[in-house]
Ligand SMILES: Nc1ncnc2c1ncn2[C@@H]1O[C@H](COP(=O)(O)OP(=O)(O)OP(=O)(O)O)[C@@H](O)[C@H]1O
């Protein structure tokens with residue numbers, strides 16, 4: 305009986321582990337078969353094997369660039385040392401290696417941009433959400449604006465952001481490139497709304513009983529927010545943050561593509577313009593990496609929520 | 622004492638509803654002495670919670686007001702601590718932290734950290750909950766939560782303790798247990814207590830006076846019964862006591878004879894639509 309039960313449980317576990325793998329295999333099969341039937345102007349649509357190969361190429365290219373960079377810095381250091389030996393008053397010049405950014409450099413740029421844009425959005429959205437959640441009149445005042453701005457596409461914001469950044473951010477030696485600011489601000493503008501709305505909903509949903517307790521204890525406004533409102537609204541805030549991060553990542557790729565800002569979006573666009581027989585394969589690699597990173601970002605938020613949430617048993621999805 | 626401790630002074634309450642104004646309370650007037658234990662009893666929906674919330678300051682009376690020690694009550698405050706019907710503990714705080722939140726508010730600057738800790742532990746011990754200080758509300762039973770709610774209120778050292786059906790959701794055994802603890806604590810601390818209850822035995826066992834409310838709308842105080850039984854009271858000894866049973870009888874008579882719960886209009890209309898008028902259904906305290 306017991307062994308029966310155990311084997312049943314075991315089978316169930318095996319099945320639940322096997323199903324995703326089966327789904328993935330099915331997908332690869334369908335992909336492979338349909339890829340063979342699609343002729344594009346750049347040759348046959350890449351199947352899994354070609355994409356795998358291109359992935360390897362991208363890694364190799366990255367390695368080569370890194371070696372070049374290392375060699376460059378070595379030469380520079382040597383040259384500076386020689387000049388310094390001849391002439392003690394010489395001030396060594398440090399030039400940066402200006403090779404073409406590799407696929408992995410672009411991933412790095414995109415990640416930094418999305419994180420900063422999202423962080424900025426969260427820092428603005430959560431306090432605003434709390435305020436309009438607490439005050440009905442503030443909510444009534446802000447709601448039409450939010451509803452109006454929420455559906456605006458990043459492509460509409462981008463020209464405005466670009467012009468404003470060029471006008472406002474004038475500096476001879478910009479420590480932060482303008483293109484980076486453009487992407488980041490566009491991301492921020494597009495992903496701020498779900499967090500504002502969900503935070504406001506979570507905050508206004510604090511149970512009346514808890515508000516009454518807080519009133520009887522005469523908690524100050526800050527203590528009230530910190531001890532009562534935030535813990536109770538936390539799940540909704542995180543729902544908003546996860547939606548925002550998802551939007552941020554999607555918007556970023558589009559913005560980079562359109563504005564030629566460095567990042568994964570630009571990589572895709574460059575490959576598209578490049579139009580070699582390898583391009584489609586390389587774009588497919590980018591597509592898969594973009595999906596994977598989006599997934600990992602969401603998981604990361606989930607872990608953060610689990611870490612911050614008081615209710616560890618709450619089902620998190 | 623020249624002035625009474627707590628006066629509920631000709632309080633009327635009208636709620637604004639979508640269908641117009643609803644007169645819930647009409648001229649509720651009661652003077653309460655320091656240290657008195659008052660029970661509010663009456664049929665469901667008559668306005669007991671409304672009275673309590675007005676005393677707490679969570680609601681503002683439409684006319685009339687509440688005066689505590691000669692000062693009008695305008696807002697809630699820890700000197701009028703409330704034990705809510707459904708405990709209302711914060712689920713994200715431990716038992717200890719729930720009590721601590723109130724203690725910090727009341728004793729900030731007056732007690733040191735160590736003194737506060739001691740005071741919180743003392744109050745939890747008073748309701749026999751010192752063993753569950755680091756548990757969250759969802760890790761303890763309903764009776765335990767209610768006890769923590771009482772400890773939270775007591776730890777604020779309130780002058781008036783307001784309790785809205787504190788033991789309503791508990792089984793008879795736990796309820797008896799908590800009633801005994803409450804009597805002990807009341808004897809020890811001498812707070813003024815106003816407690817809403819639906820339980821006639823509970824009212825007679827615990828109270829100095831039982832305030833019986835008429836049915837709403839426009840509910841008011843119907844009768845006030847003085848319970849002259851020596852303290853400490855023992856539930857088992859009292860069950861044979863003719864005085865005790867006399868008081869019980871008085872309350873029951875008020876509720877079931879003089880203030881028979883009339884069915885609400887909706888019920889009556891529905892009944893009229895389906896069946897010819899019949900004898901009124903037996904009333905019950907719900
Ligand atoms: N905020 C409100 N708005 C409108 N009507 C209200 C409001 N609060 C209470 N009432 C009405 O006032 C009356 C008294 O309500 P209250 O909650 O005080 O009754 P209660 O005696 O405590 O009942 P119960 O024993 O069931 O808790 C009820 O008819 C109720 O519908």
Ligand SMILES: [Mg+2]
Pocket residue numbers: 669670671785
């Ligand atoms: Mg009530």
